[in-house]
Amino acid sequence: MLGSVPRELPQKIGFIIVPGFSMIALIPAIETLRLANRLSGRELYRWLLFSMDGGPVRGSNGFELNTDGDLDKASELSTVAICAGVDVHKVNDKALLSWLRRMDRKGADIGALCTGSYILARAGLLDGYNCTIHWEQLAGFAEDFPDIEVTTELFEIDRQRFTCAGGTAGIDLMLNVVAMQHGHELAAQVADQFMHERIRDQHDHQRISLPARLGVRHPKLLSVIELMEKHLEEPLSRAQLARKAGLSTRQLERLFRKYLFRSPARYYLELRLNKARLLLLQTNMSVIDVALACGFVSASHFSKCYRDFFGRTPRKERGLPAHPTPGEPLDEDGAPPGIAAAG
Template sequence: MIEPKFIGILVLGGFSNLTLAALIEPLRAANRMAKQTLFGWQVASEDGKPVLSSSWLRVEAEVAMAEIAGADMLFVVASFDAEARATPAVRRFLRAEARRGTIIAGLESAPYVLALAGVLDGHRATTHWEDLRDFAERFPAVTAMPDRFVVDRRRITAGGALPTLDLMLDLLRREQGLSLALAVSSTFLYEGAHPGHDPQHMVAAGRLAWQDPLLVRAIRLMEANIEAPLPVEAIAAELGIGPRALLQRFRATLGTGPKAYYAELRLALARRLLENTDRPVNDIAADCGFASGSALARAFRTRYGVNPAGFRKAA
């Protein structure tokens, strides 16, 4: 009989339900498919009290975090306001677990918590793509990667809910073999498993990937050139078609032209950065391909009816 591996799960307030499910459900399914307990787990909060998710669902913690000390693997789950959840007690706990040699994983925004505790120093790591640039600037001792998930020695990070599912399937493959990993994947009717080194994308292509793969290539070129936007003519040339043909494809499938779509992509990123970081507006403008903070403000007000400062204050 295989000795079950004990998984400690520290859930911080404002976490994503989907990320937590992507972590736990593959473990449950693996036990079911193997017809034995391969994994056991406990959900903990900092103080053992219930935790509210980002959608205000209440999760009852089984124990306080001190009681999952010494787990075979420790997963930290966080989403919104992750830094505010990185209390001195949480940081001390993570440092103590690192000294024990525990494998520590941070999911979605939890890499911020791990980095603030100093347990990611000298490691490669990722976080949600919206925060990746800020994360890289804030924590120069950590090598920030745009990957879906990163496994670097005894530190693991994943960028969001579906990357967490990909991560868990990868861990199952490593721990229990490909057959069980495929069986678990099939349980969820999930055929889109990605390797960790696949990049995170701003736009999830979904059905568009088979409906019009050339259009997806155009969008990926836009994503890769946010700071210095490409002319539509250059995008069309890269794809081997004319600008007019590109315009027709965008309008037929997405209901807008490539220039307008590109601008919307850049403004959506600016909106996320304003909401989720405290970076100066001028820096966000540069990151999103605007010549100045005032240029971003004009475009932002036209699109959202409020200037960046007003939006950030309300958010």
């Protein structure tokens, strides 16, 4: 298991990068290992980069990284991690999935940085394991893989699987590994080099707190927003929100207009539309399924609300034709005509 004391040094870790991978997820994880080597005065870790064909890979920021070889050259390693990016739902390479399954049969520790969890899930390697993924991908991942236990943790180490939310969370994952394998003192020295004020554990939140995000500290207003965020698929009525927060509907309206400059209904709608956009961009869900997952019962009404807010229809968001195939009994977004929406 990653985090156990290695049998021999240096411990070799292979990072598999796919097109569009997130550089900010990969580099901090590797730099943590580099600094552990430097500060310990020993080669505790050795890292290698691999791609599916052994060639260079372009990241989401446009930079290319050369690799040490293809997947066959990574097959002798006992620890490998997939690093992906925002378009991970488009990565469905059968050779990569088969290779991962072979590595699993050999007993390798297999992990993921950022959105790489999607690829492990497609390979069937997260069934029965706790895993995490970047908060922006959580909704889409849960929709695509409803039977997998995905958490909001910063990282997860569960037996032969390790997953990380991406961004600077790679630092904390590897700092915890260094601490478990070579002592907390070394991990603290590495964190100091990063000017990382503390080593976060897996239970730290991925996102900054709701008050910090909104610049609002009114407890009842925040409790209503938390309720909204938890009930996007089946929206609560204004009266239900007010009652649960111990407010009258008039007080609820006043709070939203005073602090957020919009009505509760408008704020709720924006939350649902922003979730819908993430699902459209990060999953292969149909437009009608996205609409239902965000509390709309009509694809046509969803399309109108989406267009009014974002300036384009859901189909255009995906770069799809604006109209379905002639002769199909579908509305403009490729879904059966619906009834009046719960908007």
